Amino acid sequence: MKSSPKLISAISGIEYPFERIEEFADNGESLEVFIPNLEKAKIKSGEYIWQRFADFLPFTQMNEDFHLGEGNTSLIQADQRLREFTGISNLLLKNETQNPTWSFKDRGSLACIFMAKKMEEKVTATISSGNMGNSIAAYGAKAGIKVIVFVPEFTPKEKVMAMSIHGATIVKVKAEDYSMMKKHILSFAKKLKLRIVSGNGPIRVEGYKLTAFEMFATIESTEPAVTPQKRAGSPSLLISISLSVFGWAIIPTL
Template sequence: MKLKCPICGAEYDEPVQRCSCGEPVEFEIFKAEPYLGKTVWERFWDFWPIEPAMELSLGEGDTPLVKSRLGKELGVKLYLKNETVNPTWSFKDRGTFLAVSYAVKAGYKAIGTVSTGNMAASVAAYAARAGLEAKILVSESASDEKLKAVSVYGADVIRVKGDYGRLYFESLKLGEKLGIYFINSDNPFRVEGYKGIAFEIAEELTPDYVLIPTSSGGLFRGIAKGFIELKESGLIEELPTLIAVQAEGCSPICRAFGEGKEKIERFENPKTIAKAIANSYPPSGNAVLKLLREFGWECATVSDGEILEAQRELAGEGIFVQPASATGIAALKKLVESGEIEERTKVVSILTGSGLKTLSHAKGRNVKECQLESLEDCLR
């Protein structure tokens, strides 16, 4: 299958990761029919650019679509796509699995990524599963607590001092030189893996809106491509309206979109509690902008206060997510209030990662203390 640049249109027969113009590449649109099968990989077998190596799977995908009580309060039919139940507790596992399937088939002995969070843990876990070396490059400010969840899989974790923004591109160059396949945020196989989220949603309902927390842009591109391929294959009649959601304190895509610009600019001095989506210069930013404009989709921002409130409301339904995952719900409340999302419409919000990864931000009730002799009174 050919790879194509979504910005300049250049085509490649070889598996490159970025176009010569500097933008990410993606596989051409697949048209196919689904099969009967146990997993999303089997049911949509012909929609993947390579044959998934099922022996390397950790059970990623086929996550629950949960009807939310919050929808009743907001006057919409709200569903939560709960990606927190993936093997390493985030949506990243879908893309990592497909990319590792390629790396093994291509004969790589080592894989890597540039990340301090969800993607780092995912790549480390799947490298262990496949018997590959893992090289995880992190910024010098990455906390020891976060990195414990990465090094436990046996990965080489390397703190890199210097410009973290340049690290993405340096990793691709050095990976090519040293034979390390870097599975970064918008690796084309990673983006393909995220299509499964759209496929699974469409199997259960036809949404009017899908809210997507957006950082590098790889997840947004993957879900968009999934829905587009379903429509091109005649499996759905209309595309839902996709909404990219960013934190106000780091929103380069939404800012460029709101200002009518064709290209993003670096977001200086980012500051938000939603660290998982705080990418000041997202590598797929321009590709996301193009999709937003081409299909008439939207971009929304939310404040840290709104994010924390949404996180608490989701916990009240029994789902504990990291702050970035709550941005969709925070945006939904604003969009319903402004009338941009109509009442009685079907809305899906993507919950991208577990709150267990960001316990320092969790706010719960105070723990009570009680003497055993007074337990009855305490229970009352």
């Protein structure tokens, strides 16, 4: 049986219950999932990446009925011009358009649905201008969970239609900019005890890390796999290097 995971603020190390609804720590820091006893985790057999790496995820119940066939996307060789531009002779690109909603967001959405089911939540919500809203709407429809998507009022109607097809409730929000809109919605959601599963949320990130596991399994090597990761809403990118399934090194600047 898995030990109970918890949330830890990224800088100050303040601990919170894993079930915490708020996306950020009380001091505004990003939250990360801590899973005890990872040194005992093992890769299992299974058709899907989340089945094979279940020990590395914080969920105790992951129902196959909730997935849409995400992951297992192709690694393709970059063309000569890109290899020459980057100086990397053996450069592989992961084709994330092969995911169900054509986006890498799908792995994160699956994790959010696992969490919603664990907490017996009937409604989940996100803040999006397109891809994330479309993704969580599709996964919510599959799992029978009502989805609310808060979008900027200027969101193109084509993107709104894509989300609406899956039955999501779309709420257009008027705000000065996206960051201000998100700030107001997070405050509003906290009062309603409504979980917002946006890009910075620790639960969604647990789904995103499946990408690195997938590359590890595909390459079948302990050679470093480089994965760009956006952290805490910052425009800068951190590069996480998977030295093995069990360890990570961070390059803070490029």
